[in-house]
Amino acid sequence: MSRKKGLAALLVLLLSFATILAACGGNNKDAGGNSGASPASPSASAKAPESSAAAPEEKPVLKALRNYMQDDYNSYPVNQYIQEKTGYTVRNDMLPQEKPGDKLNLIMASGADYDFIDAMNTQDFFNFAKNGALTDLTPLIEQFGPNIKQALSPESLAGATVDGKIYGIPTLNVSYVRDGLLIRTDWLDKVGKAMPKTLDEFVDVLKAFKEQDPGGNGKNNIPFTIDSIGLVDNIMGAFGIYGQWNELDGKPVNVSSHPALKDYASFVRSLYEQGLLDKEFATNKSATSAEKFTSGRAGVIWARWSSIPGYDEAIKKNVPDAAYQFIPPMTGPDGQSGFTQIGGFNKITFVPKSAKHPEDVVKMVNAMLDPETFKGIFVGEEGVTYTLENGNYMPIEPAFFEQRGSANNFVIGMDEANFVTYWQARLQKSKAMFDNFQLVNNIPKEQIHQDVLAFAPYLPKYSANGAKLDSAVNDYLIKMIVDGVSDDSIASLQKAWNGAGGEEVAQEVSVWYASK
Amino acid sequence: MEHSIKRPWSEKIYIGAVYVILIGSGILCLFPFLNVLAKSLSANWAIISGKVGLLPVAFTMENVMFVLRDRLFQNAFLISVFVTVVGSLGAVLFTAVSAYPLSKKHLPGIKFILLLYIFTMLFNGGLVPTYLLIKNLHLMDNLASLILPALINVFNLLLMKNYYESLPESLEESAKLDGASNLRIVLSIVIPISAPVFATISLFYAVYFWSNWFHPMLYLNDPSLKPLQLYLRDIILQASDENLLNQDIDALLNLSPEGIRNATIIVSTIPILLVYPMLQKYFIKGILIGSVKG
Known part of the structure; x- marks a missing residue:
């Protein structure tokens, strides 16, 4: 009996396994047939003549490769909206969150069957364009893209142009100041100080925070905390440093050879020495410094405004009467001040040479950039996902964040005249975030310094070494702040930077900058 | 009637120490897991401000x-x-x-x-x-x-x-x-x-x-x-x-x-x-x- 049972079980197992494998194979064939990849498959050959006879102009399903997002592209409401408005169904695949560039290169190298691809790293795009892997979109945009030419500025299109040919459709980023120093204004009131306007006043305030301990934290009191970063926004601005690359006398200069670097590092070092800067900052992760601030132990923190909604809830629970805001730009010893503005392209969408429907891609993008459609994609419908209040777009929760919160991943090219206004609806998620965004962004023009490399074209050496160079500067600055600043330590920073390929990159950057 | 052989004190201490060390290191391995478990059952504000250790703070199943x-x-x-x-x-x-x-x-x-x-x-x-x-x-x-x-x-x-x-x-x-x-x-x-x-x-x-x-x-x-x-x-x-x-x-x-x-x-x-x-x-x-x- 039991032997028979065993035999039967084995046979069933074999059978089920075979069935499942067959089912997998079947799925694949069907999917291939739908996108027209395998004309030999019977399901495709049966469908094709039928559909072409019924509606000769039926629009093809476009296969897209997108950047990582947490939600599912294909079931997200925006995908359906695009289908309704443009008539094109897009089947979205997605790159992984981790090292998307590696995967993208693998896919491109092995022959992609995608109709269009979003490249988050614009340097990847330039690589493909140089290697002749992309379709020239210039004639197609000329013929089918009036809205594209209307919505995108010539400068933007020039950013996706290689050797006089437009190979991609660039999607602009909102330009904004991202980081700043949040200060506890209730602490300021308690120690009887005003909002610091200069670095001297800042030091004065920190000393008061340290000595008077307005938070009642005892030995856990931290006047000022940051992550393990070397360049602290607002403070570096007071020394005329605005990030890794700065314009000095019309030339791009890396921060490693910035004349004010030593003064800046000495200043931060002095904060550290006097016990004003968090003793543990060199090992802080962003979660650690957030912990110190939101539990009410720190008076000032370096933060991105995008973190404010989370901080706000936490700090209000721990210290119910806590109040905080970004410190406006502080003036340094030479009267300089300001913030770094981040911007540039969010992504560039391109059509691989092997794509089957380049014309349809351009037609779809053109339809998406119709001003009304674009607005619908980006913020949805008035009364459903947003309301208009004095020209401000206010989100309706939770509909807005459920249906349009990830809309930026779907847009291809921006309605450049309007998207910033639409985009601010996202900030209204939290009033504290919106107000603080305004605080660091609505400042006089001369205090805003655009990142020098924001719109840089393909710079091969920079793209290969940029990240390594940035972290070399960061590491050496942290070391100086902890160990002491001297001409030797500045020299060793420069040596490390050069050793990581800095000199060649600097040359490449300045050649490009001069030709601009 | 006691049949088992009596162990000398030194061996008892030795065995005891071994158990304590093994249990201790076992618990040590469990700590990170308990921390994640506690965080998953805590309110977000408590996690951000570092209040959650081994037990959930502001318990929530949300x-x-x-x-x-x-x-x-x-x-x-x-x-x-x-x-x-x-x-x-x-x-x-x-x-x-x-x-x-x-x-x-x-x-x-x-x-x-x-x-x-x-x-x-x-x-x-x-x-x-x-x-x-x-x-x-x-x-x-x-x-x-x-x-x-x-x-x-x-x-x-x-x-x-x-x-x-x-x-x-x-x-x-x-x-x-x-x-x-x-x-x-x-x-x-x-x-x-x-x-x-x-x-x-x-x-x-x-x-x-x-x-x-x-x-x-x-x-x-x-x-x-x-x-x-x-x-x-x-x-x-x-x-x-x-x-x-x-x-x-x-x-x-x-x-x-x-x-x-x-x-x-x-x-x-x-x-x-x-x-x-x-x-x-x-x-x-x-x-x-x-x-x-x-």
Whole structure:
């Protein structure tokens, strides 16, 4: 009996396994047939003549490769909206969150069957364009893209142009100041100080925070905390440093050879020495410094405004009467001040040479950039996902964040005249975030310094070494702040930077900058 | 009446110390897990401000419920279960079927064939050729790309072959004398007495299929095919400092709260946590299988 049972079980197992494998194979064939990849498959050959006879102009399903997002592209409401408005169904695949560039290169190298691809790293795009892997979109945009030419500025299109040919459709980023120093204004009131306007006043305030301990934290009191970063926004601005690359006398200069670097590092070092800067900052992760601030132990923190909604809830629970805001730009010893503005392209969408429907891609993008459609994609419908209040777009929760919160991943090219206004609806998620965004962004023009490399074209050496160079500067600055600043330590920073390929990159950057 | 031999004090202290140290280090290993568990049951504000240690603060089931209701999570979970179940069954079957003839040394050319298997264990094409192979077989975006290439793991195959070899030959001979066919011998004798090795190997395969994230990352672009490990990795990496620095602001605005990330880890660990203790004894046995040849 039991032997028979065993035999039967084995046979069933074999059978089920075979069935499942067959089912997998079947799925694949069907999917291939739908996108027209395998004309030999019977399901495709049966469908094709039928559909072409019924509606000769039926629009093809476009296969897209997108950047990582947490939600599912294909079931997200925006995908359906695009289908309704443009008539094109897009089947979205997605790159992984981790090292998307590696995967993208693998896919491109092995022959992609995608109709269009979003490249988050614009340097990847330039690589493909140089290697002749992309379709020239210039004639197609000329013929089918009036809205594209209307919505995108010539400068933007020039950013996706290689050797006089437009190979991609660039999607602009909102330009904004991202980081700043949040200060506890209730602490300021308690120690009887005003909002610091200069670095001297800042030091004065920190000393008061340290000595008077307005938070009642005892030995856990931290006047000022940051992550393990070397360049602290607002403070570096007071020394005329605005990030890794700065314009000095019309030339791009890396921060490693910035004349004010030593003064800046000495200043931060002095904060550290006097016990004003968090003793543990060199090992802080962003979660650690957030912990110190939101539990009410720190008076000032370096933060991105995008973190404010989370901080706000936490700090209000721990210290119910806590109040905080970004410190406006502080003036340094030479009267300089300001913030770094981040911007540039969010992504560039391109059509691989092997794509089957380049014309349809351009037609779809053109339809998406119709001003009304674009607005619908980006913020949805008035009364459903947003309301208009004095020209401000206010989100309706939770509909807005459920249906349009990830809309930026779907847009291809921006309605450049309007998207910033639409985009601010996202900030209204939290009033504290919106107000603080305004605080660091609505400042006089001369205090805003655009990142020098924001719109840089393909710079091969920079793209290969940029990240390594940035972290070399960061590491050496942290070391100086902890160990002491001297001409030797500045020299060793420069040596490390050069050793990581800095000199060649600097040359490449300045050649490009001069030709601009 | 006391029959047991009294141990000297020094030995009692020694044994006691050993127990304390072992229990202590065991608990130490448990701490990070308890911390994640506590976070998954705490309110988000408490996690951000670092209040959560080993016990939840401001207890809430919201995070766990959110994860359980999340359609993407459910989908990823089912995909992982499917790949693990089908993959392990298939792999055990194929491994067992290939190992059996390889254990019969008298078959002509069997050594050469075994060498072919071992060759693939030592040398392989590498990442890009394998990727191209999968692509040209039209297995991209197909779960078979995770199962088919892993059906035979040569190491497991050798384990099985050694086990078969350790079976006394007289067992099969006697069956032959009684007139049993080769198939009959395999089905009625070899398979029933190989239960331990089957259990071990299927556990090895199941763990492999369950925790594999690299191949899905390479071969699957369709988000709806994402298995649990890939989903988990994305969620966890989201808030890494490197990611915070490089992501665009819209992605940062959509970050999932810390509590939900921790709840995702907990919920996806539980199934394998439940299976492990029951199979652990096979795991330990498995290491010894085939190590001593009779």
